[in-house]
Amino acid sequence: MPGNFLSTRFDAMLAWGRKFSLFHYPFVTACCGMEYMSAACAHFDIDRFGAGWTRFSPRQSDLLLVVGTIAQKLAPVLKTVYDQMTEPKWVIAFGACTVSGGIYDNYAVVQGIDRIIPVDIYIPGCPPRPEMVLDGLLKLQEKIKTQGQVWRWNKKTS
Amino acid sequence: MEQENILTALRTAFPEAVLDASVPPTDPAVVIRPGDLAAVMAFLKAEPRGYSMLLDLTCVDWPDRPDRFEMVYHVFSPASYKRLRVKAALPADGPAIASLTPLWKNADWLEREVFDMFGVRFEGHPNLCRLFMYDGFEGHPLRKDYPLRKRQPRIPMRSTP
């Protein structure tokens, strides 16, 4: 990232704060929800990575965890929820159905949520094991660490 | 034994309506004229037949037959654990049949599902509209001439690299 010593150190501290206190919004629809429950509970604790608190409001969360098949009927709802989230926000596509439509290639299913919203991390699996979910979360934390903050005075408004 | 009893009883009570009442290898089934559905179902539900539960209501699409839509009803008696399948065939043009909502409350959603998936109309249904598919979806997906992959997105899709 371009910048001087102070701004890079500040960015690093900001990233450290953000990645270890992710508030996620579980947009749970289908079978992957069961593995999400397993990942969130005592056996494969997601709280040890700082992402334990579930915020059931898009305004209060910064990680949209899309869990389970997204049907065509539900697509506008997903877009609305994503639009309601405030910056900075990240999206994890949890499960094969969100990555690419999974085993459902038919009239009713969106073939991957990246057709609707931008996605940061894709976790494949049908359903993914909780360890894979935690691995995906760690990868997201790595990504946040290297992301900088786009300051308003740096944004090109033309 | 009991299967033949109910089929005989039906044949005696509705001699013109019952088209075929046999016991195929798997389950007892009776084919009736669609116009007599309400009467036959009321007969089955009443005592002493006692088929008081409508287990299921669905439709099968046979595009090569003149009577394209075959309605299939499964009724059940929780007191004596007897099951019966009732079938009625509807034509391809404007398929319509009497609604069973006056007899059973779950017929409401079941008939909405068949209307949504096949396009069969139910006369006397209080609120016949789509159940699974959304406003703006054209067509009836479970018909054999609806392509499996024909998607009708509700919002514009992003183009992904």
Added chain:
Amino acid sequence: MTTRLQAQARPDSLLLNMGPSHPAMHGTIRIMLELDGERILNSEVEVGYLHRGFEKTCEHRTWFNLLIYTDRLNYVSPLINNVGYVMAVEKLLGLEVPERAQWIRVLMSELSRVSDHLTCLAAMAMECGAFTAFLYKMKAREFLWDVIEQTTGARMTTSYIRIGGVRADLHADYEAAVRKGVDETRKVLKDVRGLLDKNKIFLNRTRDIAVMTPENAISYGWTGPCLRSTGIAYDVRKAQPYLTYDRLNFEVPVGERGDNFDRYMVRMKEMEQSLRIIEQTLPALQASAPTVEAGGLEPAEAIRASRTRRPESRVRLSPNLEGSEKAVYPGIMAADKRSVPPPKEDAYTTIEGLIGHFKHFMKGHGLRPPKGEVYFAVEGGNGELGYYLVSDGSDRPYRLHLRGPCFHIVAALEELIRGRYVADVIPTFGSMNMIGGELDR
């Protein structure tokens, strides 16, 4: 787009939308409420947000391949869906399944049923605020899923029950794992009963709320724990026993009032009965255990050896195929060559086995049941789970319809919450155990 509720709402009432994405951990459903303060005057339930085109997709897959879709219907008890579909096809084929496979199916079904009830009640308790109950039950569920994973290879969507039997025999030390799972579940159930059964807050939120009368329940087509909570003792395992349920000792718990608390208690008691059934399957499985001799050659060496002399040398299968060796095959799969693939040792070393393998999996060949239709029902976690199959003699089903139990249960939601408070919607909806995969298919 104006909904029916909006069109007929009073002008001074408040319309509240409990949208398809909501905190209740059960599934995507949209409940629109017309409120007067906190009291619900009218409601409208909109489903279809998880409609994945299961029935149409299955018309385009072979009888064998569509098994994976059945796992994802009632995804908290996936093995029971497998059993239902497979037994419907076996009824159409007239296939006889070996006894050991039937006992394994019963064990797996009951493990799934306990996981289903654990998940349902855990979510219901969490939504009422009892987070501890949720964590304890998820812990117990992990032990049960361990057993399932060591045998089938997957925790949830297993596709383990196959047409003709099961995919593989139970793993080597299944008995210890099953006993551990049963013990842990019993401990958790005791703890949770202590926490919730006489808890004033829980009773206030569930007792006499959303009462369903038996006549109304029958009119709605309710089955399973929800029907039994109203007082009618209908359980498919007792009414039309399938597999080996007629040889097992268990009771069917029945409620009295048909309120939320009765639906909760019926499920708790059913879990205890399922654990009893699991313990009864263990001696039966021990009695029919086959002996497998170890050793053998790698497949490549065995093929080379079979070229020079008759194939008496055994093939050693890879660890992925553990449990499906030729020695245990008669115990886990039916002996019908047209419906069941041959054991892998035969497929590797004999020409008849190879042809049988290909004919089973090639498009256009494979399993082709005779023309006809069948309806078969099993006792799912929510009630009577029925499959209606229509076959036209080809390798794909002509029509496959699922009779999902929670479709009929949720159809009654509008009536049950009318006149109650907003806060009553959550325990009512939780006690119904709505599973999106089964409702919307």
